[in-house]
Amino acid sequence: xxxxxxxxxxLLLLVSCSKKEEKEVEAPAPVQVTAVTQxxxxxxxxxxxxxxxxxxxxxTPKIAxxxxxxxxxxxxxxxxxxxxxVLESRDLTAGAAESQALLAQTEANLRSTTSAQIPxxxxxxxxxxxSNKQTEDAARKLLENREKLLQQGALARKLVDDAQVxxxxxxxxxxxxxxxxxxxxxxxKEEQIKTAASQVEAAxxxxxxxxxxxxxxxxxxPISGVVADRPLYAGEMATPGAPLVTVMDISxxxxxxxxxxxQSASVKVGQPATITQVDTNQTVDGKVTVVSPATDPNxxxxxxxxxxxxxxxxxxxxxxxxxxxMTEVIKATPVVPIAAIxxxxxxxxxxxxxxx
Numbered sequence: 479x480x481x482x483x484x485x486x487x488x489l490l491l492l493v494s495c496s497k498k499e500e501k502e503v504e505a506p507a508p509v510q511v512t513a514v515t516q517x518x519x520x521x522x523x524x525x526x527x528x529x530x531x532x533x534x535x536x537x538t539p540k541i542a543x544x545x546x547x548x549x550x551x552x553x554x555x556x557x558x559x560x561x562x563x564v565l566e567s568r569d570l571t572a573g574a575a576e577s578q579a580l581l582a583q584t585e586a587n588l589r590s591t592t593s594a595q596i597p598x599x600x601x602x603x604x605x606x607x608x609s610n611k612q613t614e615d616a617a618r619k620l621l622e623n624r625e626k627l628l629q630q631g632a633l634a635r636k637l638v639d640d641a642q643v644x645x646x647x648x649x650x651x652x653x654x655x656x657x658x659x660x661x662x663x664x665x666x667k668e669e670q671i672k673t674a675a676s677q678v679e680a681a682x683x684x685x686x687x688x689x690x691x692x693x694x695x696x697x698x699x700p701i702s703g704v705v706a707d708r709p710l711y712a713g714e715m716a717t718p719g720a721p722l723v724t725v726m727d728i729s730x731x732x733x734x735x736x737x738x739x740x741q742s743a744s745v746k747v748g749q750p751a752t753i754t755q756v757d758t759n760q761t762v763d764g765k766v767t768v769v770s771p772a773t774d775p776n777x778x779x780x781x782x783x784x785x786x787x788x789x790x791x792x793x794x795x796x797x798x799x800x801x802x803x804m805t806e807v808i809k810a811t812p813v814v815p816i817a818a819i820x821x822x823x824x825x826x827x828x829x830x831x832x833x834x
């Protein structure tokens with residue numbers, strides 16, 4: 479009697495365990511169903527980069543001179559052509575005044591040369607022409623009279639020949655005197671006027687050079703923007719080649735980002751893009767303005783420029799940013815939730831479809 483309960487207990491436990499296992503096998507797996515929707519797919523290309531100003535000018539003086547005074551400070555907004563600084567220029571101003579006086583002197587000399595009386599050499603040449611003309615007339619009349627007498631038989635032939643020689647000599651002397659007069663009238667005075675005019679042009683060029691040197695003491699802004707740097711102080715020496723003032727136009731900023739080479743083929747000028755500041759996550763919308771035609775051999779990336787408005791000048795050049803470029807937009811496309819995509823065979827993906 480005492481052995482039967484011991485046998486029944488294991489049997490009951492076996493039966494209960496078997497039923498529990500059957501229930502666990504037969505329980506269906508939970509399934510969640512969702513509908514396929516129509517949506518827009520955007521293909522994006524991303525890259526990291528840095529912000530640069532839209533335009534920048536490092537204003538350098540053309541002359542070496544102490545800074546007399548500055549008219550702007552760092553952070554000031556300036557307009558194109560605005561006076562930024564003045565250099566010492568008293569010596570240059572004096573040189574320009576001297577050049578002005580020299581120009582006035584040469585202009586007076588030109589007027590005097592142009593309106594001067596006929597030189598004595600021209601007067602003498604004119605007298606020689608008149609005298610030779612009279613001699614030629616007398617020789618011609620003598621020759622004509624002797625030719626008539628020769629025809630009448632009242633004069634020897636030799637006298638006629640002598641008269642012809644005398645006339646030829648007189649005519650030649652007249653031609654020489656006339657040519658000499660023309661040379662003095664057309665060449666002599668013309669050369670004097672040309673010389674005086676050349677002196678005027680040389681003096682005018684020297685004055686323009688002196689005035690340009692004086693103008694170089696006025697440092698003007700070539701662009702509109704904000705003063706980003708001003709390394710010198712009043713009284714210090716400004717030298718050519720060393721920036722005196724740096725002006726940046728940050729009304730718009732340009733993000734220069736590097737994108738992978740294998741994704742760069744789809745990036746085109748004019749595509750919309752988003753610039754995100756790394757440290758603050760502030761975003762602005764822009765568009766692609768430049769796509770580099772060459773690959774950086776060190777990073778195997780393509781540099782892309784994205785330009786965007788900078789309201790309030792909140793974005794500063796030199797900031798690290800992340801750029802996202804929208805290269806393609808596919809509208810009205812069936813979209814499957816990512817949770818419904820399952821791993822498939824051979825490394826692919828698959829999803830289960832329920833049809834009614």
